[in-house]
Amino acid sequence: MLFAQVEKTFWAEGSGSSALWLKILMAVVVGFGLTFAMLKLPARGRRTLVVGITFLAGLYWVLYYLWPQPLPGRLANGSPLPHGQPRDLVESVGFWIKDAQPVVSDFANILSSFLLGLGVFSIIRIHGRKLFRRQPDWGFSAVLFLAMIAMVIVGYVNYYQTRYTPGSSKLELPSNWGSWQFANDLLFNGLLQQMDAAMFSVIAFYILSAAYRAFRIRSVEATILLSTALIVIFSLMGIVAYEWNNAVAHIPGATTGGIAGNFSLTEIYKWINQNVQTPAIRGIDFGVGIGALAMGLRLWLSLERGGASAA
Amino acid sequence: MNNVSSWHGVQYQDTGWFGVVITLLLVSFILINIARAGKNQNLFIRRIAGLNAIDEAIGRATEMGRPVLMVPGLGDLNAISVQALNIFAYVSRTAARFSNPIRLCCGNAAVYTVAQEIIRDAYQQEGLADRYDQDSVRFLSDRQFAFAAAVSGLILREQAAAAFFLGEFFAESLIFAETANSVGAIQIASSTQSTQTPFFIAACDYVLIGDEFYAASAYLTRKPVLVGSLIGQDWCKISGIAMVLGGSLLITPALGIFSQKTINRTSVQGLDVPTTVAYTGVAAGEPLRPFEKHAGDMVDSYVIDSKTGEVQQKQVPVVEGEKVDVIEPRLITPADTWLQRFFQPQKNKALRVEREDDPKPKEVVYGSDPAGVALITAASNSNPCVLTATGHGLKNGDQITIYGGWGGWSVLNGTFQVTVLSPDTFSIPVDASQAGDFKNQNPTLAHEVKPATEGEVKK
Numbered sequence: 001m002l003f004a005q006v007e008k009t010f011w012a013e014g015s016g017s018s019a020l021w022l023k024i025l026m027a028v029v030v031g032f033g034l035t036f037a038m039l040k041l042p043a044r045g046r047r048t049l050v051v052g053i054t055f056l057a058g059l060y061w062v063l064y065y066l067w068p069q070p071l072p073g074r075l076a077n078g079s080p081l082p083h084g085q086p087r088d089l090v091e092s093v094g095f096w097i098k099d100a101q102p103v104v105s106d107f108a109n110i111l112s113s114f115l116l117g118l119g120v121f122s123i124i125r126i127h128g129r130k131l132f133r134r135q136p137d138w139g140f141s142a143v144l145f146l147a148m149i150a151m152v153i154v155g156y157v158n159y160y161q162t163r164y165t166p167g168s169s170k171l172e173l174p175s176n177w178g179s180w181q182f183a184n185d186l187l188f189n190g191l192l193q194q195m196d197a198a199m200f201s202v203i204a205f206y207i208l209s210a211a212y213r214a215f216r217i218r219s220v221e222a223t224i225l226l227s228t229a230l231i232v233i234f235s236l237m238g239i240v241a242y243e244w245n246n247a248v249a250h251i252p253g254a255t256t257g258g259i260a261g262n263f264s265l266t267e268i269y270k271w272i273n274q275n276v277q278t279p280a281i282r283g284i285d286f287g288v289g290i291g292a293l294a295m296g297l298r299l300w301l302s303l304e305r306g307g308a309s310a311a
Numbered sequence: 312m313n314n315v316s317s318w319h320g321v322q323y324q325d326t327g328w329f330g331v332v333i334t335l336l337l338v339s340f341i342l343i344n345i346a347r348a349g350k351n352q353n354l355f356i357r358r359i360a361g362l363n364a365i366d367e368a369i370g371r372a373t374e375m376g377r378p379v380l381m382v383p384g385l386g387d388l389n390a391i392s393v394q395a396l397n398i399f400a401y402v403s404r405t406a407a408r409f410s411n412p413i414r415l416c417c418g419n420a421a422v423y424t425v426a427q428e429i430i431r432d433a434y435q436q437e438g439l440a441d442r443y444d445q446d447s448v449r450f451l452s453d454r455q456f457a458f459a460a461a462v463s464g465l466i467l468r469e470q471a472a473a474a475f476f477l478g479e480f481f482a483e484s485l486i487f488a489e490t491a492n493s494v495g496a497i498q499i500a501s502s503t504q505s506t507q508t509p510f511f512i513a514a515c516d517y518v519l520i521g522d523e524f525y526a527a528s529a530y531l532t533r534k535p536v537l538v539g540s541l542i543g544q545d546w547c548k549i550s551g552i553a554m555v556l557g558g559s560l561l562i563t564p565a566l567g568i569f570s571q572k573t574i575n576r577t578s579v580q581g582l583d584v585p586t587t588v589a590y591t592g593v594a595a596g597e598p599l600r601p602f603e604k605h606a607g608d609m610v611d612s613y614v615i616d617s618k619t620g621e622v623q624q625k626q627v628p629v630v631e632g633e634k635v636d637v638i639e640p641r642l643i644t645p646a647d648t649w650l651q652r653f654f655q656p657q658k659n660k661a662l663r664v665e666r667e668d669d670p671k672p673k674e675v676v677y678g679s680d681p682a683g684v685a686l687i688t689a690a691s692n693s694n695p696c697v698l699t700a701t702g703h704g705l706k707n708g709d710q711i712t713i714y715g716g717w718g719g720w721s722v723l724n725g726t727f728q729v730t731v732l733s734p735d736t737f738s739i740p741v742d743a744s745q746a747g748d749f750k751n752q753n754p755t756l757a758h759e760v761k762p763a764t765e766g767e768v769k770k
Contacts, residue, residue: 066331066334111421112387112388112420112421115420115421115423115424116420116453117420118420118423118424118450119417119420119423119424119450119453120420120450122423122448122449122450123449123450123451125446126446126449129446137468140464195456195457195460196454196455196456196457199456199457199459199460199483199486200456200482202486203482203485203486206485206486206488206489206514207485207510209489210485210488210489210510210513210514211513213492213513213514214512214513214514281505283521284505284508284520284521284522285505285521286548286551287521287522287544287548288503288505288521288522288524288525290337290522290544290547290548290551291394291521291522291524291525291526291544292390292391292503292525293334293337293338293341293547294341294525294540294541294543294544295390295391295393295394295525296390297338297341297342297540298345298536298537298540299390299393303345303536303540304393304397304536304537
C-alpha cells in the first residue's frame with residue numbers, strides 16, 4: 001500500500017476549508033489596508049512602508065537560500081522520501097520557508113501579469129495615436145494592430161477548442177483540425193516562428209561585418225585579437241588543423257613529450273582556451289557577481305535612494 | 312553514531328558553511344565601506360573611459376538634433392536592469408537639459424513600468440517636467456527577436472545619434488550594435504553576459520566590461536553610498552584574489568588543513584548506487600557524479616557492508632570502455648578537527664522511517680550505523696510480492712520503505728505495509744509478476760526493510 005501524504009501546510013490549506021477562506025479574507029483585508037495606507041500616508045511614511053515591504057521580500061529570499069533546508073532526497077522512481085513533522089525550530093522554519101516558495105513566486109507572477117497589461121497599454125497608446133493621426137509610418141501601426149488582434153482571437157479560440165470542447169483530444173492530430181487550428185498554426189508556426197528565425201539568422205551577417213571591423217589592424221590590441229582569433233579559427237578548421245598538427249608531429253620529439261609537441265594547433269588552442277580565455281571570463285564574472293551582490297544589498301536595504309537619478 | 316547529525320542543512324553538504332561565511336564576509340566589506348564613505352568624502356575611484364564618453368555622446372546627439380536611444384536589455388526587473396535604468400536616468404537628465412529627445416526601449420513590462428517612473432523623476436528633478444514625453448519610454452515586445460526587430464527599426468527610422476545598450480543582452484546584442492553602427496551612432500554598451508561582451512567590443516565604440524557596469528552610477532554621481540559600495544566591491548575582489556593565491560600555495564604541496572582523506576565508492580555505470588542509501592542527497596539509483604578514469608587505472612573501492620557497517624577497501628581495475636563513477640563521501644572520524652569538519656562537511660546523514668503505530672518519526676542511521684537496514688535477497692514474481700530478507704524482524708502491519716529497485720523492480724520503491732510470512736520472508740501488496748528476474752537484474756541491491764526499533768533510534 002503506497003500512502004501519499006496530502007501536503008497541508010501553512011501556505012496550502014485544503015480546498016474549500018474554513019481556514020482557507022479565513023486566510024483569503026485576511027489577505028484581502030491586509031491588501032486593502034496597505035493600499036489605503038499608501039494613499040493616505042505622507043511621502044515619508046509611504047517611503048517607510050515601501051522600505052519595510054522591500055526588506056521583508058528580500059529577507060524571504062535570503063532565508064530561502066541560506067536557512068538550512070530540509071532534506072530534498074527522493075526515491076529512484078522520483079517520488080519524494082517519506083518525511084515526518086519537523087523536530088526542532090530550525091526544521092520548522094526550514095519547512096515553512098520551503099513551502100512558501102511557490103506562493104511567493106506567485107506574488108511575483110501576478111504582479112508581472114498586471115505590469116504586462118501596462119506594457120500592452122503603452123503599445124496601444126503609441127501606435128493608436130500614430131494610426132489615427134496618420135503620422136508617418138502609420139501603416140506599420142495598422143499591421144501591428146491587425147496582427148495583435150488576429151493573434152489574440154485565433155489564439156483564444158484555438159485554446160478553448162483544444163481544451164474545453166468535447167472530443168478536444170482529437171484536435172491533437174492535424175488531420176482533425178478545423179479552420180481555427182489551421183489559422184493558429186499559420187500565425188504561430190507559419191509566421192511568428194519564421195520571422196523569429198529570420199531575425200536570428202541575420203546575426204550571421206552581422207558577425208561577419210563586425211568581425212571585419214574588429215580585425216582591422218589599428219592597434220596592438222586589435223593585432224593580438226586578430227592573431228588569437230586566427231589560431232582559434234584555424235584550429236576549428238579540420239583540414240588546416242590536421243595538416244598543421246601533422247607537420248608538427250614530424251618534428252623530432254614532438255610526439256614523445258618534447259617541447260615541439262606544444263606547438264600543434266590543437267595544443268595552442270587548448271592553451272588559449274584554458275589559460276587565457278577561461279580565467280579572464282571567470283575574473284569578469286566574479287566582478288559582475290560582486291557588483292550584483294552590492295547592488296542587491298543596496299536595493300534590499302534601501303540604501304540606493306534614487307540611484308543616479310538623484311542629484 | 313557520533314558522526315551523524317540531523318538531516319537539515321542539506322544544501323551545505325557539498326560546500327559546508329564556508330560559502331556562507333565568505334558571503335557574509337563580502338557583504339560586510341560592502342556595508343563597512345558604505346559606512347566609511349559616509350564619513351570620508353574623498354575616496355578615490357579610477358576613471359572609466361566608457362562613462363566619460365556619455366556626455367560626449369549626448370552632446371553629439373544634441374548637435375545633430377537626433378534622439379538618444381537607450382536599451383536596458385531583455386532581463387527581468389532585477390539588480391542588472393535597475394542599474395541600467397540608474398545610468399539611463401543620468402543620461403536622461405543630461406539630455407533633458409539640452410532638450411534632446413530620448414527613446415528608452417523595454418523588452419520587459421516590469422522594467423518598462425519602473426523605467427517610466429525613473430525617467431519622469433529625472434526630468435522632474437531637473438525642473439523640466441514639461442519636456443518629458445511619456446512616449447519616450449516604450450514597451451516593445453517581450454519576445455527576443457520581435458524586440459530586436461522593433462529596436463532595429465526604431466534606430467533606422469529615427470536615426471539615433473547615440474545608443475546606450477546596458478544590461479542583460481543575448482543573441483540580439485549584435486543586431487542592435489551593428490544597426491546602430493550603420494546609422495553612425497556613438498555606442499556605449501555593456502552586457503553582464505560575458506558571452507556577449509566580445510560582440511559589443513567588436514561593434515561598439517565604448518564598452519563597460521564586467522563590473523564597470525556596476526561602478527557607473529558611483530562614478531557618475533559620486534554619492535557616498537555608491538562610492539563606498541564600489542570600494543567595498545574592490546575589497547571583495549582583493550580578498551578573492553588573495554584566496555586564489557593562498558589556495559594555490561596551500562594546494563601545491565597538498566599539505567595542511569586542505570588535504571583530505573576521502574573514501575571513494577566506485578560503481579560501474581549502469582549499476583545503481585550500491586546497497587542502502589548510505590549518504591543522503593544520493594538516493595539509490597541516482598547517477599553518481601562522473602569522474603573520468605582511464606582503462607587499467609586502479610581505483611580504490613570502499614564497499615560499505617550494509618549489515619555490519621564495516622568498510623572494506625579493495626583495488627579495482629577500470630575496464631576499458633566502461634565509465635567509472637566515483638563519489639567521495641567522507642566519513643567524519645572523531646580524530647577530525649573542527650577545522651576539517653568546517654571545510655569538509657559531513658557526508659553521513661540520517662534518513663527517517665515512519666511507523667504507523669508510532670506517530671513520532673524515528674531516525675534510523677545509515678552508513679556507519681546500519682541499524683534498520685536489511686538486504687533483500689530474493690523477491691517473487693507474484694501479486695502480492697514475497698520478499699526474502701534474512702532475520703527481518705518485522706511484524707504484521709509494519710510500514711517499511713524500500714529503496715534501490717530499478718528496471719522492472721522499481722515497483723518495490725516506496726513505503727508499504729507488510730504481511731509477515733516467516734522470520735525471513737514477508738509480502739507487500741505489489742504486483743511484481745512482470746518485474747523480471749530479481750537476481751539477474753539486481754545482483755547488488757539491498758533494500759532497507761526494517762523499521763526503527765527503540766534500540767536503534769537516534770534522537
